[in-house]
Amino acid sequence: MSDKYKIVGPLYDIMSSIYSLGAISDCKKTIIDQITPGQTVLFAGAGHGEDAIEACLKGADVTVVELSLTMADQLATQFRNKLANSKVITDAYTVGKMEIIVNDIFDHKVTQYDFVVANFFLNVFDKHMMEKMLAHLTDMVKEDTGTMVVGDFKYPTGNIITRTLQNIYWFLADLFFVIFSGNSCHKLYDYRAYLSDHGFVEQKEYLYSFMGIGYEAIVANRVGPRLNDKE
Numbered sequence: 001m002s003d004k005y006k007i008v009g010p011l012y013d014i015m016s017s018i019y020s021l022g023a024i025s026d027c028k029k030t031i032i033d034q035i036t037p038g039q040t041v042l043f044a045g046a047g048h049g050e051d052a053i054e055a056c057l058k059g060a061d062v063t064v065v066e067l068s069l070t071m072a073d074q075l076a077t078q079f080r081n082k083l084a085n086s087k088v089i090t091d092a093y094t095v096g097k098m099e100i101i102v103n104d105i106f107d108h109k110v111t112q113y114d115f116v117v118a119n120f121f122l123n124v125f126d127k128h129m130m131e132k133m134l135a136h137l138t139d140m141v142k143e144d145t146g147t148m149v150v151g152d153f154k155y156p157t158g159n160i161i162t163r164t165l166q167n168i169y170w171f172l173a174d175l176f177f178v179i180f181s182g183n184s185c186h187k188l189y190d191y192r193a194y195l196s197d198h199g200f201v202e203q204k205e206y207l208y209s210f211m212g213i214g215y216e217a218i219v220a221n222r223v224g225p226r227l228n229d230k231e
């Protein structure tokens with residue numbers, strides 16, 4: 001299978017950092033403070049994986065499933081560099097396990113995790129595939145105690161000007177990845193509504209935006225039955 005991120009993969013984090021003035025990086029790391037050593041965390045399509053690396057350095061057992069070899073290679077290099085330069089080792093801090101699987105996450109065996117993280121991942125798919133993917137990911141969140149995390153472009157809300165600007169901001173980024181990575185061209189998804197359908201409720205709002213333009217992290221726990229368990 002061809003690697004859709006072969007061209008933009010090596011530059012992905014630099015580009016997203018410039019486009020968002022650092023907000024994407026902050027958004028991806030929303031849950032790091034909530035993670036405790038020994039917890040299990042799945043990162044879907046982690047890219048360079050700065051969030052996954054931080055989680056591992058906090059002592060979590062991290063699994064990354066990443067389809068692009070270019071992206072997985074970047075992650076592995078950054079992880080090695082971080083470990084080499086990190087004081088946490090000398091401070092006798094327990095680093096968790098880091099497992100990097102280069103594969104389609106649909107093929108990932110359903111195990112249940114404390115956290116399942118989909119940062120800037122679901123937006124690469126068309127609506128039908130995104131719904132299938134979200135169902136697959138939510139199935140891997142531990143019953144009762146598990147948390148699902150979706151970091152992405154903020155769903156447009158507010159007045160018409162704010163909504164229009166946010167849509168333009170999204171479509172410019174989307175267009176770039178439609179051309180260079182073959183992503184889907186679509187409107188922003190309302191992940192809160194989809195998660196609610198799967199029996200999840202948001203903990204609180206985490207916004208990384210300026211006057212409604214920007215990003216959000218949805219951190220949600222399962223409180224009800226899954227969609228396919230409903231009558």
Ligand SMILES: C[S@@+](CC[C@H](N)C(=O)[O-])C[C@H]1O[C@@H](n2cnc3c(N)ncnc32)[C@H](O)[C@@H]1O
Pocket residue numbers: 005028044045046047048049065066067068071103104105106118119120121124
């Ligand atoms: C837009 S990038 C986001 C990367 C990273 N999460 C971030 O926020 O920087 C989407 C990533 O998902 C990966 N991906 C796309 N489809 C996938 C699949 N079916 N299984 C695993 N990874 C996938 C791509 O290779 C890419 O690295």
